[in-house]
Amino acid sequence: MGKKILLMLSSIVLLTVLVACSEEGDGKNEIVFNTMELSPTFDDYINGMIEDFEAENPDITVKWEDVPAAQIEEKTLTEASSGDMSDVVNLNPRFTKKLADVGALLDMDEAASEFKNLYPEGLWNSGKVDGVSYAVPWYFTTGGVIYNTEILEQAGFSEPPATIEEAWEMSEVIYEETGAIAGGYTTTAWQDLWVLFPTYGIDLVTEDGTQAAFNTDKALELLKDRKEYYDKGLIPDDLLLDNSLAKEWYADEKAAWWVSGPQLFRQIKDLNPEVYEKSKAAPFFVGDANNVYSAIQNLVVSEQSDNPEAAVKFVEFITNKENQLEFSKLVPILPTNSEAAEDEYFLSGENSEDPEEKGLYYSATNIDKAVDMAPPIGNANEINTILNEQYVEVLINDKDPQQALDDAEEQVNNLLAE
Known part of the structure; x- marks a missing residue:
């Protein structure tokens, strides 16, 4: 039993x-x-x-x-x-x-x-x-550039700019000759100070991630330049505060070029087919570091x-x-x-006359320049917010550029010390 x-x-x-x-x-x-x-x-x-x-x-x-x-x-x-x-x-x-x-x-x-x-x-x-x-x-x-060939020709240009510096120089002439906005931008957004600095080889934080590193002479020069462009009317408040309007501005021929993902260029054709027909694509503008801002999506694996x-x-x-x-x-x-x-x-798309197809070619061949501009630390988002807020203060509220850098540095250092 x-x-x-x-x-x-x-x-x-x-x-x-x-x-x-x-x-x-x-x-x-x-x-x-x-x-x-x-x-x-x-x-x-x-x-x-x-x-x-x-x-x-x-x-x-x-x-x-x-x-x-x-x-x-x-x-x-x-x-x-x-x-x-x-x-x-x-x-x-x-x-x-x-x-x-x-x-x-x-x-x-x-x-x-x-x-x-x-x-x-x-x-x-x-x-x-x-x-x-x-x-x-x-x-x-990543960004590409779609530009209006007629607006550039009216301002005396046959080719788009290749660098950020060239873009701003051309923007001033374009604005004076045609009234169209252009700009030399480092990202699809107009509030891009946290992207501008790395584009010129300026680190946002020190290598060990314990202190701010962006308060430099070059950063001050860039910020003063941006303020000068703003005062000349080259950075409109509407686009500074709401980048989503940039597409409509380009379609309405109020902007000489639009910086965006090339896959979105056909949105211009939907808004204004005539403007799309007179448009061409160009590579993203680069700065001293010869890199390209990119919005990246990652896949991570849990340690658990x-x-x-x-x-x-x-x-x-x-x-x-x-x-x-x-x-x-x-x-x-x-x-x-x-x-x-x-x-x-x-x-x-290398030899295509279609802006989207040509833009895709430029973007794919620029893959080795694509980088994430955010600092390699856990609180990168907060640093980006601090820099963007100080940038707008300089442009709109006439804050002294050096004071803005000092204040941003202090805020970032306090953040990193937490």
Whole structure:
């Protein structure tokens, strides 16, 4: 009798184990993947990509959770604090750095060492904190220039500017001759002091991330120049405070050029087909550092992941040439994978007269210049806000440029000392 009871108990234990294994996905490694507002628009693409990955890796299942952009930071921080962060998360570089700063992310320099060379250094460094990169770049957008050939000709120019300095010099002439605004900008936004400084090789913080580094003679010179341009009417308040109007200004021929992602150039055709027909594309303006501002989206892996190898393998799959190319054709983005950027889809625009096609060519061939301008520290967002606020104070409220730099330096140093 005792043997029968023991046998029954053994059978129950075995059944319990089997049920538990079944509940865990038949022994598969499950990873959770968070994106920002890609559903339902890209359901087919994301689900298809997951199906392909799972077919290649039958021991791994991927659970996709799409999160509103306004909630993903709070959600990820809350989960990281409770030890339950999703395995793979789509984040921007500044929030990536904040999470890396508190030890929540996997070191991707080490984990992705076998495929990190597929991404240009400037893009790879978008996840860097204290000399270590904690992200794989997924996709990015960078500026190109669409310009009105007639306005430039009226001002006596046959070619667009190549550098920021040339752009401002031409802007003054264009404004005087035609009344159109132009400008020499380093990003698609007009409040761009935190981008302007790195474009000229001015670090925002010291290498160890403990102090502000931007209060220099060159920074003062740049700020004085910007104030001079503003006083001459070359930086209108409307565009300074609301960059979304720039597209309409260009379509209405109130602006000689528009700095934006080339994939958005066709919006001008929708607003004013005649202006689009007289437009051409040009590469992004560069400064002394010969780099190009880029808005980058990263993929990070949780340090708490139970399946880090599976998560890294999925990140590699998401960012391979084929998947990045497919995504780039669905949405106005650029691939971070160098092999994808060399595809005929982008390079075919080299001799095109269409602004969007030519702009895509310029953007793809400039991938090695693309960088994230935010400082490689956890509170990069706050530093950007401080600099932008001081910039507007100088332009609109006539604050002394040196005082603005001093005040910004003090605020940033206080922030870094917390």
